[in-house]
Amino acid sequence: MSEMIEVVQAYDRALIKAIPADDAQALETKLATAARTLSARDAWLKPHQRGAILQRAASLLEGRVEAFAKLIAQEGGKPLTDALVEARRAVDGLRNAADELRNFAGREIPMGLTPASDGRWAFTTKEPIGVVAAISAFNHPLNLIIHQVAPAIAVGCPVIVKPAAPTPLSCLELVALLHEAGLPEAWCQTLITEDNALAERLATDPRVAFLSFIGSARVGWHLRSKLAPGTRCALEHGGAAPVIVDRSANLDAIIEPIVKGGYYHAGQVCVSVQRIFVHAAIKVEFVERLSARVAALRVGDPLLPETEVGPLILPRETDRVASWIEEAVGRGTQLIGGGRLSRTTLKPAILLDPPADAKVSEFEVFGPLTCVYGFEELDQAIDIANALPVAFQASVFSRDIGPALRAAQRLDASAVMINDHTAFRTDWMPFAGRRQSGYGVGGIPWTMKEMAHEKMLVLKHDG
Structure with a gap:
């Protein structure tokens, strides 16, 4: 048998x-x-x-x-x-x-x-x-x-x-x-x-x-x-997809796509928004708006039509993501949201400026979490975004063409989305990871x- x-x-x-x-x-x-x-x-x-x-x-x-x-x-x-x-x-x-x-x-x-x-x-x-x-x-x-x-x-x-x-x-x-x-x-x-x-x-x-x-x-x-x-x-x-938010970005227009890209399928997407680099001039307002939208996400049974964020695939994956968040918090990182609903379901979370060598900054989270980092100079954000051995899709949000094109040209990625989230894909376009x-x-x-x-x-x- x-x-x-x-x-x-x-x-x-x-x-x-x-x-x-x-x-x-x-x-x-x-x-x-x-x-x-x-x-x-x-x-x-x-x-x-x-x-x-x-x-x-x-x-x-x-x-x-x-x-x-x-x-x-x-x-x-x-x-x-x-x-x-x-x-x-x-x-x-x-x-x-x-x-x-x-x-x-x-x-x-x-x-x-x-x-x-x-x-x-x-x-x-x-x-x-x-x-x-x-x-x-x-x-x-x-x-x-x-x-x-x-x-x-x-x-x-x-x-x-x-x-x-x-x-x-x-x-x-x-x-x-x-x-x-x-x-x-x-x-x-x-x-x-x-x-x-x-x-x-x-x-x-x-x-x-x-x-x-x-x-x-x-x-x-x-x-x-x-x-x-x-x-x-x-x-x-997979990767740890970076998003750069230039100081000229339209905050009224960008929060929804970033939230979709970060929390779609509870973050279990190989090009899910993970590392968000926001210009210091707009970081406070960006975090306020992002936090409010993430807090409003409806989490629970995926069979219910109103659910926006469902479970992770296995209990051990839920345990792993929770432990990575705990590691960052234990090192002084501010946590917004988070928590656990069931063996496989985590509430969406945001971490503010986790250390560069924290797991959430170095590895693909594959869970309902985004990390927000501030920056002063665009090239500084690009260098940090490119610092990992993984590279897949990336994005930049900007109303000014100069910063948008500079980031698009210098980000180490197989595809760069301008004013859209990193998880955008059509099935007839090329889709490829670089390096690891x-x-x-x-x-x-x-x-x-x-x-x-x-x-x-x-x-x-x-x-």
């Missing part, structure tokens, strides 16, 4: 469903199936078939948005209003992958530029890179799977996806929906396990050509070091490029 995994609600730890776990033999069967599917070249799905499947899946998902949103809120703890946004994004993501097939092509390579290259015509074509192993995270249990699986399907790669252990249900429902839309089961399989060693075996198997990993930097970089020779990868980790924050480029069209080989054909002719 298979071992069972109990999936519980993030908010109150109530059982949602028990599902069977996969073992080593199941993994071997799935890998063999994926490899066999790839090798059967004549049976590959044609681009028009792949596009049609993705479009049908989008239509099916569009009719089930509310059901998926409820499941996201239950297993992941994301407030229902935000879970609905995630489910609708997933619909668009499937269509985005299908639409991108119209542009997914090689290019002509110029010949005849030297005598040796005369009499030749060369061009490239796109081919699937091979079997994809996709290991995903809990915080967007539907849309992250879309980011990994939809590009693989579009390109024509057999994919085995392992969802995060606390949030497998959205993944299972999505894969079932893809099969319902006409995708043969061999092209998209799941690995359901709480066994990290088994997940590592998936990632490092020599039959895997591409690893897509979303999760902690510690695990991601470890897996990259263990990949079989020739296996490519994309790693998406990641490797490769996410975003559906960009992932499709990474999951494909470019093959060159050179035709010699006498004309």
